[in-house]
Amino acid sequence: MPSTPGVPHQALDPPQVALSSLPPWLWALVAVMASALLNAAIGPVAIPPGIVVRILLSRLPHAWIEPSWPATFTTILYQIRLPHTALMALCGMALGGSGAAYQGLFRNPLADPYIIGVASGAGFGAVAAMAAGWPETALGLAAIPLAAFVGALITVLFVYNLARVGRAISVTTLILAGVAAGSFLSALTSLILLITTHELRRAILWLLGGFQVGGWEPSLVMLPYLTIGLALLALLGRPINVLQYGDEQATQLGLNVERIKTAVIVAASLVAATAVSFSGIIAFVGLVVPHLVRLMWGPDYRRLIPLATLGGGTVLLMADIVARVALAPRDLPVGIVTSLIGAPFFLWLLHRARERKFDG
Amino acid sequence: MTTLRLIEVALGYEGRSVLRQVSLEVRGGEVLALVGPNGVGKSTLINAACGLLPVLAGQVLVDGDDLSRMSPPERARLVAVVPQGTSLPPAFTAFDVVLSGRTPYLGWLDRVGKADEQASLMAMARTGTFDLARRRVGELSGGERQRVLIARALAQSAPVLLLDEPTAHLDLRHQDNVLSMVRALAVERGMAVMMSLHDLNLVARFADRVVLLSDGGVRSIGLPQHVLTPDELASVYGVKMLVLAHPVHHWPVVLPG
Numbered sequence: 307m308p309s310t311p312g313v314p315h316q317a318l319d320p321p322q323v324a325l326s327s328l329p330p331w332l333w334a335l336v337a338v339m340a341s342a343l344l345n346a347a348i349g350p351v352a353i354p355p356g357i358v359v360r361i362l363l364s365r366l367p368h369a370w371i372e373p374s375w376p377a378t379f380t381t382i383l384y385q386i387r388l389p390h391t392a393l394m395a396l397c398g399m400a401l402g403g404s405g406a407a408y409q410g411l412f413r414n415p416l417a418d419p420y421i422i423g424v425a426s427g428a429g430f431g432a433v434a435a436m437a438a439g440w441p442e443t444a445l446g447l448a449a450i451p452l453a454a455f456v457g458a459l460i461t462v463l464f465v466y467n468l469a470r471v472g473r474a475i476s477v478t479t480l481i482l483a484g485v486a487a488g489s490f491l492s493a494l495t496s497l498i499l500l501i502t503t504h505e506l507r508r509a510i511l512w513l514l515g516g517f518q519v520g521g522w523e524p525s526l527v528m529l530p531y532l533t534i535g536l537a538l539l540a541l542l543g544r545p546i547n548v549l550q551y552g553d554e555q556a557t558q559l560g561l562n563v564e565r566i567k568t569a570v571i572v573a574a575s576l577v578a579a580t581a582v583s584f585s586g587i588i589a590f591v592g593l594v595v596p597h598l599v600r601l602m603w604g605p606d607y608r609r610l611i612p613l614a615t616l617g618g619g620t621v622l623l624m625a626d627i628v629a630r631v632a633l634a635p636r637d638l639p640v641g642i643v644t645s646l647i648g649a650p651f652f653l654w655l656l657h658r659a660r661e662r663k664f665d666g
Numbered sequence: 667m668t669t670l671r672l673i674e675v676a677l678g679y680e681g682r683s684v685l686r687q688v689s690l691e692v693r694g695g696e697v698l699a700l701v702g703p704n705g706v707g708k709s710t711l712i713n714a715a716c717g718l719l720p721v722l723a724g725q726v727l728v729d730g731d732d733l734s735r736m737s738p739p740e741r742a743r744l745v746a747v748v749p750q751g752t753s754l755p756p757a758f759t760a761f762d763v764v765l766s767g768r769t770p771y772l773g774w775l776d777r778v779g780k781a782d783e784q785a786s787l788m789a790m791a792r793t794g795t796f797d798l799a800r801r802r803v804g805e806l807s808g809g810e811r812q813r814v815l816i817a818r819a820l821a822q823s824a825p826v827l828l829l830d831e832p833t834a835h836l837d838l839r840h841q842d843n844v845l846s847m848v849r850a851l852a853v854e855r856g857m858a859v860m861m862s863l864h865d866l867n868l869v870a871r872f873a874d875r876v877v878l879l880s881d882g883g884v885r886s887i888g889l890p891q892h893v894l895t896p897d898e899l900a901s902v903y904g905v906k907m908l909v910l911a912h913p914v915h916h917w918p919v920v921l922p923g
Contacts, residue, residue: 560742560770605757
């Protein structure tokens with residue numbers, strides 16, 4: 307770097323808030339891979355993580371690994387465990403990434419897809435689509451995320467405009483509007499469940515955050531929606547940083563505020579709705595994960611969004627392990643676990659917020 | 667050099683008229699101060715001069731180009747603002763804040779480049795905030811914050827600089843420090859500077875010209891010694907004032923009495 311008159315040369319690198327000398331994304335990547343490995347290893351038939359790795363590696367071309375494990379392990383891993391692990395990882399990533407984006411959009415660290423009612427909106431859309439028999443049409447499973455997306459988008463626009471008093475968005479009205487919209491849509495969803503019968507059981511389990519659709523299809527359906535949405539959110543990190551100064555300052559700084567907000571709303575709602583379509587309503591992951599990332603690596607959305615995405619995957623994979631181990635051999639819906647852990651965390655955050663201003 | 671020109675501007679909010687028939691001009695290298703009683707519309711005028719608040723009538727021109735026909739990034743490349751009582755995200759570092767001044771030069775999917783970091787660091791060096799770069803803005807003192815915000819405006823490298831009450835809540839030394847810096851920047855970079863100020867003695871010392879606002883319009887424009895007269899001040903503020911000449915520097919000194 308050329309030296310500049312008047313500027314100390316050694317100080318030209320931009321300041322970093324990192325706590326560790328290793329890059330944060332490496333931590334987050336290792337964490338999500340380790341929890342995925344553990345998630346795939348644990349179950350009624352325990353497969354040691356070392357064997358999971360060897361089974362995976364043995365699929366690579368030119369990998370000279372002697373199969374020293376029972377053939378059933380391979381079947382269980384590829385037919386049951388890995389599809390489930392992939393789905394968990396994708397849903398968690400979607401919740402973490404969209405949670406971070408909603409927090410940036412609303413400039414409110416308490417926003418998450420569940421609290422602002424978007425998850426309920428997506429849930430309503432998804433259940434309505436199931437009740438109408440859309441998955442049996444040519445669109446198949448891919449129809450559910452689209453219906454959920456429409457539900458999520460309508461909800462977030464409604465809540466956003468309701469919460470906006472004049473030019474500012476008030477935290478109180480945001481949460482109240484979210485709760486009201488969420489309750490209303492949950493009631494509508496329950497109504498649909500009551501008047502239709504054929505999808506009842508599946509939909510109720512789905513609402514509790516269980517994963518009832520097996521196989522690789524859900525993950526494959528989610529992948530394109532999530533890739534587009536999360537990539538867009540990650541790229542929007544810098545403009546979202548500018549939004550943190552408030553609409554007036556952001557406009558004075560030359561940001562096209564309305565356009566950026568629209569892009570964030572569309573991308574975050576697509577991501578959240580896709581997760582809700584296959585996981586049901588899983589609360590608090592989108593709230594807790596961005597918080598933890600912020601505590602560790604600072605408030606910069608350029609890194610917060612990708613790290614919360616990876617962190618969301620880690621947290622949901624771990625919560626899923628708890629859900630399957632706690633009352634084994636019975637599986638708990640993972641949504642119960644995230645709420646049992648997440649709700650006290652939320653209360654602790656509220657308590658802490660009264661003592662100290664929120665970071666970011 | 668750049669000129670900011672307001673031509674017969676009318677401003678207001680939702681049917682309530684705040685200012686009418688405001689015409690003024692700020693030339694490059696000049697510091698223009700807006701004074702007047704509380705609620706007369708100083709902040710409103712600043713918000714209009716940066717294009718944030720649409721004018722109800724008239725035009726705001728930078729070198730003849732109408733701000734109302736420009737996009738936010740186009741406007742921000744011409745006009746930088748140091749707002750009043752600014753809320754800043756407390757966990758952002760001072761460097762993060764200054765870097766946000768580069769927003770008008772970055773498309774919404776662009777990443778911050780070396781040139782942007784360089785421009786931000788140069789702005790921090792010029793405003794004496796270099797050592798604050800890694801500090802969180804929530805931990806800065808009022809004077810430090812204000813200098814960081816001026817650094818952000820410099821990183822924006824716009825030829826017009828607007829400041830809304832830049833010395834509010836600052837002690838004497840920091841008032842002096844901030845306004846001296848603003849003056850020096852106007853001269854050395856040829857920036858057209860318009861700021862609102864409450865303290866008439868600071869106006870007399872640091873402004874080239876003064877705009878006195880009263881009753882929804884401009885009452886007078888001119889040199890400080892021509893505008894800040896006992897008669898004018900008494901009729902605008904409703905308080906009897908004494909205006910003396912500074913014994914050493916000869917600028918007007920305003921005293922109650």
